[in-house]
Amino acid sequence: MKLELRGITKRFGALVANDHIDLTVEPGEIHCLLGENGAGKSTLMNVLYGLYQADDGEILLDDVVQRFSGPGDAMAAGIGMVHQHFMLIPVFTVAENVMLGHEKTRAGGRLDIAAAREQVRAISSRFGFDIDPDALVDDLPVGVQQRVEIIKALSRDAKVLVFDEPTAVLTPQETDELMVIMRQLKEAGTSIVFITHKLREVREVADRITVIRLGKVVGQASPTATNTELASLMVGRAVELTVHKDPAKPGNADLVVKNLSVIDHRGQLVVNNVSFEVHAGEILAIAGVQGNGQTELTEAIMGLQPRVTGSIMLDGNELRKASVRTVLDAGVGFVPEDRSEDGLIAEFTIAENLMLDRSNGEPFVKAGTLQLGTLAEFAEKTIVEFDIRAQGIGTHAGKLSGGNQQKVVLARELSRSLRLFVAAQPTRGLDVGSIEFVHTRIIATRDAGTPVLVVSTELDEVVALADRIAVMYRGGIVGIVPGTTPRSVLGLMMAGELPSTPEVAA
Amino acid sequence: MTTVSGNLATPSSTPASKIVLATAVVKSWKSPIALGIFALVSIVLFGVFGRDGTSSFRLSSETDFVQLPVLALPTRAAGIVLSILLVLLAAYATWLAYRARRVNLWLIVVFALIFMVGFLSWASAGHTMPVTGLLVGSVGLSVPLIFGALGGVISERVGVVNVAIEGQLLAGAFVSALVASATRQPFLGLAAAMVAGALVSSVLAAFSIKYLVDQVIVGVVLNVLVTGLTNFLYSTVLSPANETLNNPGILPRIPIPVLSGIPIIGPVLFRQTIIIYIMYVAVIAVWYGLFHTKWGLRLRSSGEHPQAADTVGINVNRTRFWNVSLAGAIAGLGGAYFTLGSIGGFSKEMTAGAGFIALAAVIFGRWDPIKATFAALLFGFATNLQSVLAIIGSPVPSEFMLMLPYIVTIVAVAGLVGQVRGPAAAGKPYVKS
Numbered sequence: 001m002k003l004e005l006r007g008i009t010k011r012f013g014a015l016v017a018n019d020h021i022d023l024t025v026e027p028g029e030i031h032c033l034l035g036e037n038g039a040g041k042s043t044l045m046n047v048l049y050g051l052y053q054a055d056d057g058e059i060l061l062d063d064v065v066q067r068f069s070g071p072g073d074a075m076a077a078g079i080g081m082v083h084q085h086f087m088l089i090p091v092f093t094v095a096e097n098v099m100l101g102h103e104k105t106r107a108g109g110r111l112d113i114a115a116a117r118e119q120v121r122a123i124s125s126r127f128g129f130d131i132d133p134d135a136l137v138d139d140l141p142v143g144v145q146q147r148v149e150i151i152k153a154l155s156r157d158a159k160v161l162v163f164d165e166p167t168a169v170l171t172p173q174e175t176d177e178l179m180v181i182m183r184q185l186k187e188a189g190t191s192i193v194f195i196t197h198k199l200r201e202v203r204e205v206a207d208r209i210t211v212i213r214l215g216k217v218v219g220q221a222s223p224t225a226t227n228t229e230l231a232s233l234m235v236g237r238a239v240e241l242t243v244h245k246d247p248a249k250p251g252n253a254d255l256v257v258k259n260l261s262v263i264d265h266r267g268q269l270v271v272n273n274v275s276f277e278v279h280a281g282e283i284l285a286i287a288g289v290q291g292n293g294q295t296e297l298t299e300a301i302m303g304l305q306p307r308v309t310g311s312i313m314l315d316g317n318e319l320r321k322a323s324v325r326t327v328l329d330a331g332v333g334f335v336p337e338d339r340s341e342d343g344l345i346a347e348f349t350i351a352e353n354l355m356l357d358r359s360n361g362e363p364f365v366k367a368g369t370l371q372l373g374t375l376a377e378f379a380e381k382t383i384v385e386f387d388i389r390a391q392g393i394g395t396h397a398g399k400l401s402g403g404n405q406q407k408v409v410l411a412r413e414l415s416r417s418l419r420l421f422v423a424a425q426p427t428r429g430l431d432v433g434s435i436e437f438v439h440t441r442i443i444a445t446r447d448a449g450t451p452v453l454v455v456s457t458e459l460d461e462v463v464a465l466a467d468r469i470a471v472m473y474r475g476g477i478v479g480i481v482p483g484t485t486p487r488s489v490l491g492l493m494m495a496g497e498l499p500s501t502p503e504v505a506a
Numbered sequence: 507m508t509t510v511s512g513n514l515a516t517p518s519s520t521p522a523s524k525i526v527l528a529t530a531v532v533k534s535w536k537s538p539i540a541l542g543i544f545a546l547v548s549i550v551l552f553g554v555f556g557r558d559g560t561s562s563f564r565l566s567s568e569t570d571f572v573q574l575p576v577l578a579l580p581t582r583a584a585g586i587v588l589s590i591l592l593v594l595l596a597a598y599a600t601w602l603a604y605r606a607r608r609v610n611l612w613l614i615v616v617f618a619l620i621f622m623v624g625f626l627s628w629a630s631a632g633h634t635m636p637v638t639g640l641l642v643g644s645v646g647l648s649v650p651l652i653f654g655a656l657g658g659v660i661s662e663r664v665g666v667v668n669v670a671i672e673g674q675l676l677a678g679a680f681v682s683a684l685v686a687s688a689t690r691q692p693f694l695g696l697a698a699a700m701v702a703g704a705l706v707s708s709v710l711a712a713f714s715i716k717y718l719v720d721q722v723i724v725g726v727v728l729n730v731l732v733t734g735l736t737n738f739l740y741s742t743v744l745s746p747a748n749e750t751l752n753n754p755g756i757l758p759r760i761p762i763p764v765l766s767g768i769p770i771i772g773p774v775l776f777r778q779t780i781i782i783y784i785m786y787v788a789v790i791a792v793w794y795g796l797f798h799t800k801w802g803l804r805l806r807s808s809g810e811h812p813q814a815a816d817t818v819g820i821n822v823n824r825t826r827f828w829n830v831s832l833a834g835a836i837a838g839l840g841g842a843y844f845t846l847g848s849i850g851g852f853s854k855e856m857t858a859g860a861g862f863i864a865l866a867a868v869i870f871g872r873w874d875p876i877k878a879t880f881a882a883l884l885f886g887f888a889t890n891l892q893s894v895l896a897i898i899g900s901p902v903p904s905e906f907m908l909m910l911p912y913i914v915t916i917v918a919v920a921g922l923v924g925q926v927r928g929p930a931a932a933g934k935p936y937v938k939s
Contacts, residue, residue, distance in 0.1 A: 051817070051938065072819025087814035089807050090930075100807055101818030103800040110798050152818075 001062055001078055001159035002027050003048075003191055008057035010043055017043040019215045020057065025160065030182060030192045032202045034221075034234055035212035036431050037402070041195045042084070044212070045162050048193075049081050050074040061160070072101070080158025082149045084165040090138035095120055097137055098152050123151045127181055142291065143174040150181065161185060162193045167201055171289045172459060172491030179205045197234070198460075199227045235432045243439040246447070248467040251280030254451045255420050260310035260320075262296045262475075270296045272475035273310070278420070278451040283442065285466030285483070286455045288494055293475040294455045295337060298424045301453075302334050303327045314420055328357055331419030335409050335426050337455070339402075343409040346398025350390055351379035353397045354412050378415075386411040387437065403434030410441055421445050424455040439464060459487055537609035541596040541617055548592050548621060552585025552628050557901070561627035562634040569777075571767040581631040588624035592617060629900040640894050641774045641887075645782070646848055648886025650675055650857065652785055653840025654864025655871065655878040656792050657833035661707070662873055663796065664829040665809035665822075667933040669725025670710050672861025673732035674703040674834045678841020680736040683852035684744065686754035686845070695754055696781070696842050703838020704831045706732060711830035715823050718935045729861070737854050744852060756850040757781065781839065781847045788836060792875040805829055809929035812936040822936045837861075866915045872926055881918065888914040 003025040010018040025031040050068030099116035117133040209221040255278040262271035271293045303324045312319040336342035379393035427435040466483040471493035478493045565574040654671040661668035678699035686695025714721040744752040757779040765776040796802035807815040812822040871878025888911040
């Protein structure tokens with residue numbers, strides 16, 4: 001089916017998220033929509049899927065103008081979508097999720113679960129998936145959940161399939177498998193819109209590329225274009241894709257983690273007997289697919305997990321069972337993975353956010369009273385130093401862009417004297433410019449002789465920053481390898497396979 | 507779509523099995539400690555402070571097919587035997603915990619039953635305990651709780667926290683009394699109660715869904731509003747014309763042939779008013795509907811992940827509005843039981859917190875209609891036990907016994923339920939971003 005968008009415009013108040021966007025997807029074509037976070041890709045697709053109503057423009061399928069007042073209409077017209085955040089109900093089974101919204105019933109209004117199971121099996125076997133229709137979605141790995149989303153769309157005979165940032169949650173191997181699935185779908189005549197900001201994937205699978213920047217189509221490209229060409233088109237200026245980094249000069253093993261395990265409220269070992277060291281002046285990156293225990297590991301170091309066994313020694317002091325206050329006082333800086341939930345208080349100003357972890361004494365508090373003058377002075381100096389773009393120090397943190405929010409968090413953590421810096425997903429959802437800035441600051445921290453622990457699910461980031469890489473899988477560390485380890489090996493390790501022995505470093 | 511030929515590698519190497527993480531061995535001592543305390547209480551109460559005499563249990567009523575003999579137990583001996591059983595069960599639970607095994611629910615249920623028999627025989631020493639009467643009364647007191655809990659389950663499953671059950675019960679009670687008296691048609695009274703309950707909950711639905719007001723606050727305000735409104739109307743309209751407007755009479759008991767003659771079960775379950783038979787149907791229907799029909803699947807999806815429901819073409823807010831209204835209609839029937847089923851007239855604030863106990867039953871029953879029904883029955887039993895013991899003259903002060911239903915509620919919800927997961931989106935309005 002041929003999909004055509006003509007002059008789609010969508011405004012949110014004063015913000016124009018989509019500005020007269022034209023896009024044509026031919027039948028059996030994989031069309032990539034490339035753009036930075038916040039460029040308006042997802043908005044455009046939500047308009048296509050009927051979740052938003054366009055202020056202007058029209059949608060045509062096989063040259064017929066369509067009116068979608070909701071996702072139901074879009075689905076009926078043959079549009080399917082694999083959402084970035086899966087639209088699956090965790091407590092339902094696969095079959096229930098697939099049938100939801102177009103349920104078949106038997107006598108007495110009874111749901112025909114058997115028919116739904118059969119449908120799941122039929123579509124699964126067509127693509128070689130191995131999915132149990134009666135498994136609860138909550139129990140499935142993320143990669144499999146995505147397949148359930150694909151099955152859901154195909155069960156409604158989708159002729160145009162939109163993949164919204166589908167690879168963000170996948171291992172490199174799963175990403176490769178997804179590419180195979182996309183090609184299979186294309187062979188079968190499905191038109192595919194593939195939204196991403198990852199250049200490598202685009203070049204691998206796309207037939208045509210449309211680049212969007214700040215809500216406008218800024219150009220078309222062919223898959224033969226180089227990474228640099230695509231990146232400069234996407235960002236609007238020449239960008240350095242990797243930050244310059246000198247070889248590490250590792251010192252003593254300042255952080256020594258031994259046999260660390262974390263037990264969650266269900267009694268599962270989410271971190272399972274993990275041991276590693278981080279030396280002064282080196283970056284240890286923890287790679288792995290989201291949800292393999294990285295979050296809990298960093299929280300355990302920060303004293304945020306209640307049931308921890310093993311040992312966490314920083315400069316010879318035991319931090320396990322220490323309170324968060326003690327951990328901070330020991331000189332640990334922490335960038336949490338969800339900055340808007342855990343890193344900042346949105347309703348507080350930039351200045352207030354900058355002193356959040358220093359509310360217990362001088363210089364910002366004297367005799368129980370906030371020293372607003374000192375704070376203002378400090379904040380003014382810091383927003384210049386960290387290039388925080390805001391109207392002033394009195395701006396609420398929630399009003400800032402993601403990049404500037406992350407700079408506030410970094411500024412707060414790095415303006416203390418640190419003995420250890422822990423950064424979890426430091427650049428998630430940031431634009432290319434902010435990523436450069438964050439990476440530069442992290443490397444500067446390392447060069448100042450601080451041990452740095454970076455947790456990232458983005459392989460690009462891991463490779464760009466790490467001196468050594470520890471790969472986590474299902475709570476354990478698969479191996480610790482040098483930063484120069486090839487991606488293919490890292491990819492296998494992220495799927496839990498041990499690399500061949502010579503690659504394993506101490 | 508055609509099948510793609512097989513020169514491509516099979517794209518799936520990950521089987522869709524459960525993620526199995528290693529599990530730590532966790533020993534939970536909560537149950538053994540609780541059981542141990544109760545076993546200790548039983549030794550002290552039934553043994554050390556045991557009472558002499560004979561406890562009699564009357565099991566049959568005159569109309570049963572078979573007359574069961576009156577069960578007579580020597581109080582102290584029975585108490586000692588039962589407390590030994592309780593100690594053994596507690597020891598078994600301790601052993602289970604030591605071996606890091608789960609203490610099953612059946613063990614707790616058996617323990618509770620034995621404790622209850624022990625307590626009843628201790629309390630009724632020298633008297634006769636009318637077992638059938640105790641149970642019949644329990645079912646009666648549970649009826650509004652069960653209807654209220656069903657309303658709560660539906661409402662919360664669809665994503666709206668229903669604190670206004672109390673208001674729905676009270677509105678149902680008032681309107682059913684008024685309509686049934688004025689028309690002399692009890693069935694019109696039942697229908698009117700459903701309408702009244704639905705009206706109250708549609709206000710809750712409108713404010714929480716359309717105007718995004720905090721659902722708990724709207725619920726609390728509605729309770730106060732309905733209380734005030736019915737008090738006012740009672741004083742100004744019903745009281746002056748009590749004979750014509752507040753005299754609905756009580757619905758007749760309809761014994762079901764054959765079934766009603768079975769000892770104990772017959773009088774308890776099958777010699778009841780039409781409202782209770784409607785209740786049986788309602789419990790089954792809500793359970794079947796929630797888990798086996800399209801209606802229930804869509805309803806639950808709206809309460810778990812409204813955005814996912816939206817993306818498959820379900821109108822979340824419409825689903826929520828109508829189902830919350832339906833929940834109110836069901837709770838309204840529970841209100842009608844106060845006036846048409848048991849008392850035979852409306853009086854001020856006659857629901858006396860039943861709506862809140864129903865809310866507790868929803869949580870204790872983990873948002874499942876059948877389990878919530880059993881929870882409501884437990885609370886009804888605790889309430890009735892209190893009045894039965896007061897009548898036969900129990901050694902426990904009556905003021906203390908009055909607390910019993912509420913203590914059972916607190917212990918049940920706080921102690922036994924602990925942390926449970928309700929519908930994920932309950933209480934959160936759905937706004938398309």
